[in-house]
Amino acid sequence: MNPSMADLVMVVHGPEAFDAGDVERLNGLLSPRQVLVAGIMARTAAEESGLPATCTDERPSVVLGALSGPACMVNRGKTPESGRIFGELVAGRLAGLIHVECSDSTVYCWDNADERLAAAIAERTGYALVHATSTRTRREGVREIRGCIPGEAVFVNGIVIGTATEETVVLASEDGTIWVVSGLDPKPHGFEKLLRAGLPDLQTAWCKSGPVRRRAPGPGERAPRSGRVVVIDHCGHTLYRELEGEVCGVLSIGDDTTAVCGHICSHAGIPIFGVVDGDADAIIEPGYAQGSVVVEVVSGRDDDIGREIAAARSLQATCWEDWVEETLRALAGRVRVVLDLREE
Template sequence: MNLVMVVHGPEVFDAGDVERLIGLLSPRRVLVAGVMARTAAEESGLSVICTDERPSVVLAALSGRACLVNRGKTPKSGRIFGEIVAGRLPGLVHVETSSGTVYRWNRGDRDLAEEIVRRTGYDLVHAKSTGDRGDGVREIRGCIPGEAVFVNGIVIGTATAETVILSGENGALRVVSGLDPKPHGLEKLLRAGLPEIRKAWCKSGPVRSAPPRQGERASRTGRVAVIDHCGHALYREIGEDVCGVLAVGDDTTAVCGHICSHSGIPVFGVVDGDADTIVKPGYAPGSVVVEVQDGRDDDIGWELAASRDLDPSSWEEWVEETLRILAGRVRIVVDRRGE
C-alpha cells in the first residue's frame, strides 16, 4: 500500500491493534505521536519511529498515503479525537479501532480508505469536521464526568460534563463550564506560561490504563533530570547521561515513575497527596517517593532543584543525602532502595 501509519495513544499498542494492523496493511513506516504512546510502543518491541509532535503536525508534514490510527477510551471519544485532528488538515483517513471504523474525514483519500476497509473488515464512514472555534474558546469534548482534565500536560480540574469549555482572555484562563477546577493545577499552568488555548494540548481521562513493564536498571552515574509538573516533557530530558529523575508533583511523579520504570531509570518524587490517579503506578529499582508533611510539593521541589548537586557521583548517595536534608519534613511513601 506504500502507507505511513501515524499512531496515537498507548491503548492502540496495549490492545494489540498496531501489531495486527501492521500485519494487515504492511505500512512502510509507523510513526508514533504522544508521550505514553511512545512508552507503550517501546514496550511492544515493534519497529516504529517515535516523535514528539502531535498527530496533526506529523500528518501535515507527510506526502503520499497516510492514515491516523487511534483507540479512544470510547467509540464516541475516538470519533471526536479524529474530528479534532481532521479539522487541522485538508483531509484525513482515520482508523478508529475502538469501534472498528474507518473515517474518511473531509473527502480524504477515498481509495486508501476503501483499501483499508477491504483489508480490515472495518466499517467505512464519510464524515466532515467542524474545525476549531476561532473566538478564543476551547471545547474539550468526550469527557467522562469525574475524570481528570489536562491542558499542556497539567491537570487543571475534574470534568463535570461531557464537554469542558475554557476561555483564554485578558491574560487569564477562565473556566466557562463543565469543570470543577483545581486551583493548584491552574496556578501551575499559568506559571508555565498562559497557553494560546485554541492551540494547547488538551485531553481528559487517564493517560494510560495498562501498568508499566519493568526494564533493566539504567546507569547509576550521571545527571539528575528535574521534571517540575510537566511529565509530558520527560522524554526530552532522559538521555543516556541521566542516572535518575527528580519529579515534583503527584501526577508528574506518577507519570515519570511509569515511563522510567520501563527505561530502568529511578525517580525521586516529591508529592503532597493531591494525585488524580491518571496512570497506574510503577517505579524502577532505586526509586523513592516522599510526601511533604507541611506545605506544598512545589516549595520543596524548587528547594532541591536549586540547592542539590544535579551531577552526582552516585544516584544512591544523592538519594541518601537528599533524605537527610529533608528529615522531619517528609515521610517516605515509596521506597525501592536496595533493589
C-alpha cells in the first residue's frame, strides 16, 4: 500500500454514500484506519449499514479540520454538480481537501491537498482525478446556497425556510433579520422558527437543499417502555444529542421535525408522539417505530399545542402507552389522530 494511505481516515458525509454501497466498497479498496461519519442522517444510515464507523454530529469541515494525518471526504451528491459544489464549500473552509465524489466517480484534489494521496486513491478506486481550486470570496451578510433543484425544500440550520425556484438561493441578513434576495419561494413560518432560535450567522449556518434521505428507515428493536420523554421542537437535527440514557419516547413538534424524528427513531425502536399541522415538505421517507402516534391540530398551530404538552405533562413516563393515552385525553377535541401504531 502507498505509505501515505497507511493511516487514512475516511470522513463520510450524508446517508447516500452508505445507502448506495459506496462506503462498503471504498472500505474494501482503501482499508482506512478509521471511518468518521459527519452529519445526522449519515449517522442513521451508518448505524443501519452495520459497518464499523465512529459517528459525530459535526459538519465535515469541522471533523476534517481536527485531523492531522491523511484524510479524505466521501460524498454522494444528488447530482454530480451539487456534489462538486458541496466539495468546494467544504474545501473553502480548509487548507486543502481530498474529496471522493461517488455520484460521478471523481477524486477532487482541492487547493493544497496532498496530490500523491489523491492520486493513490484515484488509482485504487478507478475514479478520475481532478485538480480544483475553491472560491473563498464571500460577501458579508450574504449566503448563496448553490446546487438547488427548483421545487425542492431549502434548509437553514435544519429548518425548512422555503422552496427553491432557481439553482442558487441567495439570502441576506442585516438589522436582526434575514430576507430572500433571490431563488426562493419563502415559507414565512419557517423564517419565524429560524429567527426564534436567534439570528444565525449566514456564513457559518448549516444550509442545504433537497431531501435529507431518500431511503426508508430500517426497523429496530423496541426501546424500553419507561424512561424520559425527549422534546424536539422544530429542530430534528438535534435529536441524537438527546437520545442518551433511558429514553422511552419523543415528543416532536412540527411536520418536518416529526418526519425526521420518526425516521431516526424507527431504527432505534423509539416511538414518537408527533404534533403536526399539515405543512410537511416531504423531505424524508417516512418511518415510525411501533407505539408511535401522530396527531394533527384541528385549529391553531402545532407550535402552541406542542409546547403546551411539553409544559403540562410530565416528561418522565412509567409507561409510554399510558403517557400517550393521557396526553390524547387532555387534547380531546383539539387534535385528530392521523397515525396510530400502538398495539391493539
